[in-house]
Amino acid sequence: MQRGQAAIEFLFLILIVVVYLVTVTMPLVKDTQNSVNDVSIVAQANTQTQKLANTISEMSLLGTNSMQQMKLILQSDTNIGCEDTNVYFSIKLKQLPYPTNCPLGVCSKTIKTPQNTLLDCRFTRLIGPLNTTLSIYKTNTGVTVAIQNE
Secondary structure, eight states: OHHHHHHHHHHHHHHHHHHHHHHHHHHHHHHHHHHHHHHHHHHHHHHHHHHHHHHHHHHHHSOTTOEEEEEEEEOTTEEEEEETTEEEEEEEOOSSSOOTTSGGGEEEEEEEOOTTOOEEESSSEEESSEEEEEEEEEOSSSEEEEETTO
16 A cells, blocks of 8 residues: 555656646746747847948949849848938847846847938838848939839
């Protein structure tokens, strides 16, 4: 009788440990996964924005009628746009608590293009999710950025 009772108590103890691990670790894993997703989206938006700014800089140095195409991929809740001589992105984060450099859960960054470049964006801003091709070309007056299908 004692052996059976010890085996049942051992199984009950294992059951309590498993329930504890599931109830405590699963929410932590989910929070960590959401944070990693936020970081990944911010990194991708930064890369895409930097790539656009670099392409604009290259076009400003080339001759008139030069053109280059660029594939642009944006995740959800990501905005990319340009105004004046700047290219920028902003992202709404999903995971609390927000980092101190992203007040109210919105991370943004502005990248300057060469100051003598007159930038003509044929869109106000692009909102993700989006997978498109941009045409960046040099004109007599500056650099134009347009969605290829335009």
